[in-house]
Amino acid sequence: MASVxxxxxxxxxxxxxxxxxxxxxxxxHEHAQAIHNFLAEATILSRLNHLNLPAFTDFFTEGSRxxxxxxxxxxxTLEELLEHNGGSFSERRVLGWARQLCDVxxxxxxxxxxxxxxxxxxxxxxxxxxxxxxxxxxxIARIFRHSGSRDTQMLGTPGFAPPEQYGxxxxxxxxxxxxxxxxxxxxxxxxxxxxxxxxxxxxxxxPFISPAVAHALEKATAPELENRYQxxxxxxxxxxGVGTFVFEQGNPATTPEELAELCARYPExxxxxxxxxxxxxxxxxIGASELHQPGGKSAPCTAANSRRSPGGxxxxxxxxxxxxxxxxxxxxxxxxxxxxxH
Numbered sequence: 544m545a546s547v548x549x550x551x552x553x554x555x556x557x558x559x560x561x562x563x564x565x566x567x568x569x570x571x572h573e574h575a576q577a578i579h580n581f582l583a584e585a586t587i588l589s590r591l592n593h594l595n596l597p598a599f600t601d602f603f604t605e606g607s608r609x610x611x612x613x614x615x616x617x618x619x620t621l622e623e624l625l626e627h628n629g630g631s632f633s634e635r636r637v638l639g640w641a642r643q644l645c646d647v648x649x650x651x652x653x654x655x656x657x658x659x660x661x662x663x664x665x666x667x668x669x670x671x672x673x674x675x676x677x678x679x680x681x682x683i684a685r686i687f688r689h690s691g692s693r694d695t696q697m698l699g700t701p702g703f704a705p706p707e708q709y710g711x712x713x714x715x716x717x718x719x720x721x722x723x724x725x726x727x728x729x730x731x732x733x734x735x736x737x738x739x740x741x742x743x744x745x746x747x748x749x750p751f752i753s754p755a756v757a758h759a760l761e762k763a764t765a766p767e768l769e770n771r772y773q774x775x776x777x778x779x780x781x782x783x784g785v786g787t788f789v790f791e792q793g794n795p796a797t798t799p800e801e802l803a804e805l806c807a808r809y810p811e812x813x814x815x816x817x818x819x820x821x822x823x824x825x826x827x828x829i830g831a832s833e834l835h836q837p838g839g840k841s842a843p844c845t846a847a848n849s850r851r852s853p854g855g856x857x858x859x860x861x862x863x864x865x866x867x868x869x870x871x872x873x874x875x876x877x878x879x880x881x882x883x884x885h
Contacts, residue, residue: 545562545563545564545565545581546562546563546565547560547561547562547563548560548561548562548563549561549615550612552600552612558615559600559612559613559614559615560597560612560613560614560615560616561610561611561612562610562611562612562613563608563609563610564577564578564581564608564609564610566578566607578609581609581611582609583681584611584681585599585602585611587658587681588611588613588681589602590654591650591651591654591658593647593650594675595643595644595646595647595650595675595676595677595678596647596650596677596678597613597614597616597677597679598613598614599611599612599613599614600612600613600614616669616671616677616679617671617672618669618670618671618672618677619669619670620665620666620667620668620669620670620679621640621665621666621668621669621670621726621730622664622665622666622668624670625665625729625730625733630733631730631731631732631733632730632731633731633791634731634751634752634753634756635789635790635791637727637730637731638727638756638782638783638789639816639819639821640668640670640676640727640730641723641727641779641782641783642779642783642821642824642825642828643675643676643824644663644668644676644678644723644726645723645775645776645778645779645782645783647676647678648660648663648716648719648720648723648775649775649776649779651719652716652719652774652775657715657716659714659715659716659718659719660678660681660719660722661704661708661714661718661719661722662680662700662703662704662722663678663703663719663722663723663725663726664700664702664703664722664725664726664729665726665729665730666700667679667680668726673818673819673820674818674819674820674821675820701737702725702729702735702736702737703722703725703726703735704718704721704722705717705718705721705722705740705764705766705768706740706766707768712768715768716773716774716775717768717771717772717773718768719775720763720771720772720774720775720778721763721764721771723763723775723778724742724759724760724763724764724778725742725764727760727782728742728745728760728764731749731752732749732752740764740766741761741764741765741766742760742761742764743761745757745760745761746758755781755784756782758781759778759781759782760782762781763778763782786828786829788802788805788821788822788825790805790809790812790813791809791812792809792812799826799829799831802822802825806822
């Protein structure tokens with residue numbers, strides 16, 4: 544077990560998080576393994592650098608006490624927000640988070656050797672006020688080694704961990720895909736699979752989940768490793784579509800011009816996506832740097848614009864022409880929506 548404290552870095556004058564490993568609730572015969580897992584977390588975090596991961600600052604030991612120093616994340620876990628929301632989130636909202644989660648898992652799996660997270664669940668995903676997702680708690684993450692036939696530790700969270708995580712075979716990238724799909728399913732339905740493994744007949748049971756998304760979740764959670772998507776990139780394409788941005792009303796956009804038209808048609812919803820950074824993320828994903836206004840003018844995405852953005856989003860000033868004199872109103876509403884609906 545570990546405790547996390549908010550602290551101040553006196554040298555740099557910044558707020559940080561200090562994570563202390565606590566052995567008080569760990570049986571004596573498991574102390575060595577707990578220390579090993581904590582040191583492994585420090586080793587893994589020290590060499591990672593991604594927007595959806597907490598920045599690692601330092602690691603130190605005082606006597607028998609071990610500490611990690613990392614970025615302080617102001618926000619809530621998706622588990623906390625699910626409880627606060629009093630029910631599930633819309634498919635559109637969850638898929639917006641899925642983009643970021645797929646991105647960070649692809650990054651982890653691209654390391655040499657790959658990093659397998661092994662504990663994806665709403666409680667290990669933080670959402671900042673600006674819409675940025677942060678994946679936390681690498682306590683049971685592991686470095687993938689092709690020589691292993693099975694994991695030496697059977698760790699994970701029931702309802703999210705795949706069968707192989709209980710000792711049947713070695714975990715790999717496909718294990719994280721399984722847990723991610725189970726996480727997205729819970730966020731869309733507020734339900735957890737308590738018996739057995741895998742998801743079936745999702746659309747029939749939960750008709751508000753689209754057939755395409757239901758199929759992607761079912762394949763991603765197949766009990767057998769070989770029947771799942773073999774990479775996060777393939778799962779992302781099946782789940783989100785190739786280069787598609789979808790509004791709540793179900794209207795898809797596949798080009799910046801189509802997205803611009805949707806922004807003009809649904810300004811309040813567009814303001815929410817803009818504040819959460821989803822529009823900018825999607826433009827980057829498809830290799831576009833600007834949106835085109837009706838009439839041919841463009842709204843460039845430039846780093847300099849971030850200084851004028853009320854939420855730190857680089858596109859906000861350039862899209863204000865969509866929202867007209869009500870831009871500030873929509874922006875404030877988007878922040879309220881984020882606090883309520885996230």
